[in-house]
Amino acid sequence: MVVTGAAQGIGKATSELVVALGGNVVALDLNGTALREALAPLPSDRVMAVTGSVVDADLATRTVSDAVSRFGAVHGLVNNAGITRPAMIEKMSAAQWQDVIDVHLTGAFYWTQAVGRHMVQRVKAGDPSGGSIVNISSDAGRKGSIGQINYAAAKAGLLAMSMTAAREWGKHNIRANSLCFGVVETPMTEVVRGDKFRDGILAQIPLGRWAKPEEVVRTICFLLSDAASYVTGQHLGVNGGFHISL
Known part of the structure; x- marks a missing residue:
């Protein structure tokens, strides 16, 4: 299982x-020190740490090759790595736009391509197990996000990437789905959970609270597992009811 943005x-x-x-x-993160600390409690024979940027197509290819050499195959990918560079549309710089698009969207494409190539080759060689790709999107990709046109556009792009x-790969028993999280208690959401925005956002969440990382990742593992063997091309909202639609 390859997981990007795995340090926190x-x-x-x-x-x-x-x-x-x-x-x-196979855990990837740009911050090697934080990644090693995060993986330290886990059994060393079950994890492989990779330090680098998701926006490195060669690294993606090498990592998949190394993972196959170590574990025999790659059956899953979680495109989770992400950053924010907030600014209103008229004030957003080209660099702020590109940085977010690169990490969330282009990076996800590189890793989807690298892992997908391996999965397709494995199936063509006679292994019918296929695989599962989970893209971590957001409600921002379905309803927009004030001050984050870069983030919302990238997250919307992930929905199209999943579909x-x-x-393309359903015939190889490779599934691809998106998860649209609401506000999860992570370092990246500290601003929206702060005093300025907290009450207004919580008022829009029927469950009335933020999500915890350990509860939302259960849905990631569901989509990776055989329990979701007939689920593909879908966008599952895990948001406490923040985005409710038909």
């Missing part, structure tokens, strides 16, 4: 749960 928050919690459920994890991968 959702990525860290995902890695922990995958290992607890008996899987192996396209599902259509």
Whole structure:
């Protein structure tokens, strides 16, 4: 299982749960020190730490090759790595736009392509197990987000990426889905959970609270597992009811 952005928050919690459920994890993060600290409590024979940027296509290819050499195959990918560079539309710089698009969208494409190529080759070689790709999107990708046009656009793009991968690779038993989280208690959401925005956002969440990383990652592992063997091309909202639609 490859997990990007694994040093903290959702990525860290995902890695922990995958290992607890008996899987192996290839964990990637730009912050090597934080990544090693996050993985330290986990059994060393079940994890492989990779330090680097998701916006490195060669690293994605090398990592998949190394993972196959170590664990035999890659059956899952969680595109979780993310950053924010908030600004109102008229004030957003080209760099703020591009940084977020690169990490969330282009990076996810590189890792989807690298892992997907391996999965397709494995199936063509006679292994019918296929695989599962989970893209961590957001409600921002379905309803927009004031001050984050870059983030919202990237997260919307992930929805299309999931649907396209599902259509192209379904014949190989490779599934691709998106998870649209609301506000999860991670370092990246500290601003929106602060005094300025907290009450207004909580008022829009029927469950009336933020999500905890350890509870939302259960849905990631559901989509990775055989329990979701007939689920592909879908966008599952895990948001306490923040975005309710038909």
